[in-house]
Amino acid sequence: MRESDFVSGFARGLKVIEAFGETRPRLTIAEAAKLTDLDRATVRRCLLTLADLGYADYDGKFFALTPKVLRLGHAYLSATPLPLVIQPYLDQLSEKAGQSASASVLDGTEVVYIARASQKRVMSINLSPGSRLPAYCASMGRVLLAALAEAEARNILDRSDLKANTPLTKTDPEVLMEEFRRVRAEGYAVIDQELELGLCSIAVPVENDRGRVVAAINIGAPAAHVPAAEMKARYLPLLMETKKALRLVLQ
Amino acid sequence: MRESDFVSGFARGLKVIEAFGETRPRLTIAEAAKLTDLDRATVRRCLLTLADLGYADYDGKFFALTPKVLRLGHAYLSATPLPLVIQPYLDQLSEKAGQSASASVLDGTEVVYIARASQKRVMSINLSPGSRLPAYCASMGRVLLAALAEAEARNILDRSDLKANTPLTKTDPEVLMEEFRRVRAEGYAVIDQELELGLCSIAVPVENDRGRVVAAINIGAPAAHVPAAEMKARYLPLLMETKKALRLVLQ
DNA sequence: TGCATTGTGTGCGATATACGAACAAATGTC
DNA sequence: GACATTTGTTCGTATATCGCACACAATGCA
Numbered sequence: 350m351r352e353s354d355f356v357s358g359f360a361r362g363l364k365v366i367e368a369f370g371e372t373r374p375r376l377t378i379a380e381a382a383k384l385t386d387l388d389r390a391t392v393r394r395c396l397l398t399l400a401d402l403g404y405a406d407y408d409g410k411f412f413a414l415t416p417k418v419l420r421l422g423h424a425y426l427s428a429t430p431l432p433l434v435i436q437p438y439l440d441q442l443s444e445k446a447g448q449s450a451s452a453s454v455l456d457g458t459e460v461v462y463i464a465r466a467s468q469k470r471v472m473s474i475n476l477s478p479g480s481r482l483p484a485y486c487a488s489m490g491r492v493l494l495a496a497l498a499e500a501e502a503r504n505i506l507d508r509s510d511l512k513a514n515t516p517l518t519k520t521d522p523e524v525l526m527e528e529f530r531r532v533r534a535e536g537y538a539v540i541d542q543e544l545e546l547g548l549c550s551i552a553v554p555v556e557n558d559r560g561r562v563v564a565a566i567n568i569g570a571p572a573a574h575v576p577a578a579e580m581k582a583r584y585l586p587l588l589m590e591t592k593k594a595l596r597l598v599l600q
Numbered sequence: 601m602r603e604s605d606f607v608s609g610f611a612r613g614l615k616v617i618e619a620f621g622e623t624r625p626r627l628t629i630a631e632a633a634k635l636t637d638l639d640r641a642t643v644r645r646c647l648l649t650l651a652d653l654g655y656a657d658y659d660g661k662f663f664a665l666t667p668k669v670l671r672l673g674h675a676y677l678s679a680t681p682l683p684l685v686i687q688p689y690l691d692q693l694s695e696k697a698g699q700s701a702s703a704s705v706l707d708g709t710e711v712v713y714i715a716r717a718s719q720k721r722v723m724s725i726n727l728s729p730g731s732r733l734p735a736y737c738a739s740m741g742r743v744l745l746a747a748l749a750e751a752e753a754r755n756i757l758d759r760s761d762l763k764a765n766t767p768l769t770k771t772d773p774e775v776l777m778e779e780f781r782r783v784r785a786e787g788y789a790v791i792d793q794e795l796e797l798g799l800c801s802i803a804v805p806v807e808n809d810r811g812r813v814v815a816a817i818n819i820g821a822p823a824a825h826v827p828a829a830e831m832k833a834r835y836l837p838l839l840m841e842t843k844k845a846l847r848l849v850l851q
Numbered sequence: 852t853g854c855a856t857t858g859t860g861t862g863c864g865a866t867a868t869a870c871g872a873a874c875a876a877a878t879g880t881c
Numbered sequence: 882g883a884c885a886t887t888t889g890t891t892c893g894t895a896t897a898t899c900g901c902a903c904a905c906a907a908t909g910c911a
Contacts, residue, residue: 358609362614366672367672369676371678373679387899394605394899395610397606402614414675418672418676419707419730422671424618424619425665427621428624457668477716479670605860609898629890639870641889854910856908860904861903863900868895868898869895870893876890880883
């Protein structure tokens with residue numbers, strides 16, 4: 350791509366949107382400039398543009414995003430047929446298992462939820478389409494990373510912040526790479542409280558009709574209720590059934 | 601705002617993102633140009649920029665959004681504390697009622713879901729944070745429109761596409777304005793299969809500690825199970841309880 | 852008050868971008 | 882195969898935008 354095929358004003362604007370985050374519902378121009386590492390004048394123009402288009406509110410001091418920005422993300426969710434196709438299968442799966450079922454895809458070092466059928470919540474965090482979790486310690490992440498070429502998976506691990514969320518979290522890249530090989534061979538991944546104490550999950554890859562891995566689905570359960578050792582026996586058959594059904598409808 | 605405080609390159613880029621929609625998962629440059637009414641060369645630069653930043657994939661012919669664009673929408677969901685605060689209350693509400701409970705805010709002529717606790721699905725459409733429904737025929741929409749000044753509500757109705765989704769849908773602006781007055785006086789709105797046959801819902805406004813309406817919450821139920829006439833008796837007390845609890849924690 | 856510190860708004864020159872037009876390549880039509 | 886149409890790409894130039902520098906306002910502090 351030629352350099353002149355890049356609209357830096359657009360790129361800068363997107364950076365400004367992403368500057369708003371968990372702990373930053375409202376930003377001043379100067380704050381946004383620091384976070385994005387852009388000039389104040391530039392950030393000011395971007396924020397005023399956002400406000401003018403209705404993507405942000407401005408009270409003369411603080412800028413805050415409006416619900417309109419959800420349309421940008423939603424363009425993906427509704428544009429890709431994947432979430433829509435998977436949802437009913439997930440509902441059925443969740444009901445049969447009596448546990449929450451989810452589907453996700455990989456984006457960089459994270460898994461992104463694209464659909465979810467939840468039973469009574471067991472996790473402390475609230476997951477919904479768009480939510481993200483680090484791939485290395487999530488069951489769907491393991492499955493999706495295992496589907497990549499070894500070098501690619503390794504590259505993603507290198508870029509990941511491998512921290513121990515619980516005493517059980519595997520953080521050694523070598524151990525993880527070995528785990529990916531096992532997942533690839535056996536076709537499923539089980540996570541035993543590596544993300545959060547008290548939570549187990551099991552995931553399998555979802556392939557399209559050409560055999561390409563396009564997503565992962567999983568079932569999560571409270572460890573107190575279903576020990577990790579039992580996850581496979583209880584839920585793998587259900588997951589495989591769903592995986593097979595999806596393979597026939599995904600192109 | 602001075603004209604020079606507007607970054608048109610940014611605005612054009614956002615327009616291009618929004619061009620991707622339900623029936624358009626993949627777009628060529630020319631298609632996107634038609635949809636956005638921009639020059640092909642301009643759209644091409646925007647799409648190549650999106651691809652370069654990882655917000656889109658490009659196979660040489662078609663562009664498709666990647667899950668990364670969800671980060672833009674998620675910037676809103678995680679930036680505003682509202683969804684996070686409301687979620688646990690919604691879970692409790694949903695459990696007590698044995699039905700799905702949701703929270704939403706107004707954006708233009710639509711309500712936007714910001715949180716949801718779903719029981720077994722009764723709707724044909726899948727709702728999750730970010731989903732949108734026309735305000736005029738949704739229970740939360742009625743409540744949120746009723747909270748506005750009459751002129752504002754009227755203005756939104758004028759901009760709305762008032763179509764009859766079912767034979768029961770109210771589409772006459774006068775009838776709707778009258779309904780808003782009733783909602784304002786009585787503090788709740790009931791929808792009897794106006795959005796979808798077989799679905800009833802009841803909503804109340806959620807106020808912050810200064811009494812400003814910041815969102816709406818609702819409970820939806822299958823009409824076959826809970827007739828519209830019973831919605832008030834069964835669910836209004838639960839909704840009012842949640843509303844009161846939220847008023848104490850929202851500032 | 853004096854003096855930093857922090858934040859916002861504006862003018863300007865250098866640079867980047869959009870537009871329209873032109874061309875090449877692909878596609879559809881007869 | 883010839884022709885018309887559509888699409889992707891490139892190019893020159895008029896215009897828009899960026900980043901910098903500076904002015905100004907508000908706040909905190911000794």
